[in-house]
Amino acid sequence: MTDDRQHSSRNAAKNPSFARHGRLKRHSVWRSIAKITASVVAVALVSGSAVAAYAAWDLANTAKPTVSLGNAEVLDGVPDVGAMDGGVNVLVIGSDSREGQGDGFGDPDEETAVLNDVTMLVHISQDHSHVEVISFPRDMFVSVPECTDPNDPTGEPLSALSSVKINSVLAYGGMKCVVDTVQELTGVVIPFAAVVQFMGVVGLSQAVGGVEVCIAEPIEDEHTDLYLPAGNVELEGLPALQFLRTRHGVGDGSDLGRISNQQVFLSALARKLQTGGTLSDPAALFGIAKAALSNMQLSDTLVNPTTMVSIALAMKDVDLAKIAFIQYPTGTTDGGVLPADSAEIVNTALQTDTPVIFDPEADEASFASASDPTAIAGDAAEAPAEAPAEEPATDEAATDGTADTPAAPAPTTEALPSDVTGQTAAETRCSAGRPLEDQ
Numbered sequence: 001m002t003d004d005r006q007h008s009s010r011n012a013a014k015n016p017s018f019a020r021h022g023r024l025k026r027h028s029v030w031r032s033i034a035k036i037t038a039s040v041v042a043v044a045l046v047s048g049s050a051v052a053a054y055a056a057w058d059l060a061n062t063a064k065p066t067v068s069l070g071n072a073e074v075l076d077g078v079p080d081v082g083a084m085d086g087g088v089n090v091l092v093i094g095s096d097s098r099e100g101q102g103d104g105f106g107d108p109d110e111e112t113a114v115l116n117d118v119t120m121l122v123h124i125s126q127d128h129s130h131v132e133v134i135s136f137p138r139d140m141f142v143s144v145p146e147c148t149d150p151n152d153p154t155g156e157p158l159s160a161l162s163s164v165k166i167n168s169v170l171a172y173g174g175m176k177c178v179v180d181t182v183q184e185l186t187g188v189v190i191p192f193a194a195v196v197q198f199m200g201v202v203g204l205s206q207a208v209g210g211v212e213v214c215i216a217e218p219i220e221d222e223h224t225d226l227y228l229p230a231g232n233v234e235l236e237g238l239p240a241l242q243f244l245r246t247r248h249g250v251g252d253g254s255d256l257g258r259i260s261n262q263q264v265f266l267s268a269l270a271r272k273l274q275t276g277g278t279l280s281d282p283a284a285l286f287g288i289a290k291a292a293l294s295n296m297q298l299s300d301t302l303v304n305p306t307t308m309v310s311i312a313l314a315m316k317d318v319d320l321a322k323i324a325f326i327q328y329p330t331g332t333t334d335g336g337v338l339p340a341d342s343a344e345i346v347n348t349a350l351q352t353d354t355p356v357i358f359d360p361e362a363d364e365a366s367f368a369s370a371s372d373p374t375a376i377a378g379d380a381a382e383a384p385a386e387a388p389a390e391e392p393a394t395d396e397a398a399t400d401g402t403a404d405t406p407a408a409p410a411p412t413t414e415a416l417p418s419d420v421t422g423q424t425a426a427e428t429r430c431s432a433g434r435p436l437e438d439q
Helices: 029-039 041-047 049-062 166-186 198-207 238-245 255-275 282-295 305-314 343-351
Strands: 088-095 116-124 131-135 141-144 161-165 192-196 211-217 219-221 226-228 231-235 296-298 323-327 330-333 336-339 422-424 430-432
Touching: 088 166, 088 305, 116 166, 131 255, 131 343, 141 166, 141 336, 161 166, 166 192, 166 343, 192 198, 198 238, 198 282, 211 255, 226 238, 231 238, 238 255, 255 323, 255 422, 255 430, 282 296, 282 305
Parallel strands: 088 192, 131 323, 211 430
Antiparallel strands: 088 116, 116 131, 141 161, 192 296, 211 231, 219 226, 323 422, 330 336
16 A cells, blocks of 8 residues: 555644644543443433433443543534534544444455545634534545554654555554644644544434435446435435435546535535534434444544534534535645645634635536435525625824724635535535446
8 A cells, every 4th residue: 555655754643723622631431331321310300310321331331432632622612402502623533444334335355345434623712603514535645644543653663754645544553643634734733533434424324313415416326326306305314325425427437526426415414413403402413323323433532422412413504505515625636636726625624713705616526416406495595605895994093194004804715716516505405416328
């Protein structure tokens, strides 16, 4: 795997400032179990003590081993109940490993890999008024900082690399190395992360009761065994996983088309979670937390179900038009893609916690159809840009040209250039299938 990697002299990922918290104290196994027990108080409020007692035992026994990201000092005073204070950055990593996934996904000894084919950063703003979800194309070339060797955490670090595909980083250095790489790429600190495999997607889609998506043209994909008719389709369990994995069956068969398909699903999921009352239902949140604990590898900062619930509650009242799903902008190069110049605009918006708006004339590389006019609610149109601030009044007394020039007001939104594509959760878009004869 090292043939196409060139060593880099850069140090470990920079630690840019992101107004966030202090240190989250580490707990022993028994204190963690006690914490999990406390986390089901909300369930007890709606289901009685017997169910709550079972919930505590169940969560404590389904949690998988965690990974330390080494930056827990940015967390401080995470509440046990209620929405998390301040901003949140979570990295969701989708692994194509077949290990432990059962039948139906190929031979884990022959077909498995440990590629992060999905790398997605979820940014919740400091005031919980907007959310950005950034999808990084799997074939994007990136630089990798020095990383802790997951097989020898106290030994020599893994060498820094340059010009490697981002989907190879999980195999190279594990979850923490992917986090360090995205931190260096975007300039924001990421205190939470999770790796999800195939069955994790299946379990989470079942925990939310399925998601309805719009399909403009039938999807036919022999590679994932997905065949869906045009129209509105409810996806849950294995079909939901197949929909998120399909690449050959949508658009032009590229990974960029798959990202758009995933945005169609995730925007529909956001609408269901918010309008369906899931984020206000402690029992439903417990089900989602259980699915995550039993099917995902989590950072040590995220393993507490209460923390997961607090993050979910931080998104409860965000305007759907202010939840933006963004494809990280790239340009083509031999063998893959490279971050485009406009990627710095996306990075700056994240670093300054500024909400974004899409250019309505953006070149749609998403390969989804136009928005479905029959499915969009009357208020689902994308929020327009705010009117520019009025010019400050001129001081007529200052006639000698020495008056101070008033500072320009801070931008209230970041207008993304036309090569940055995506959609908001308020938009209902339809996935466009790709017939077998074109594959």
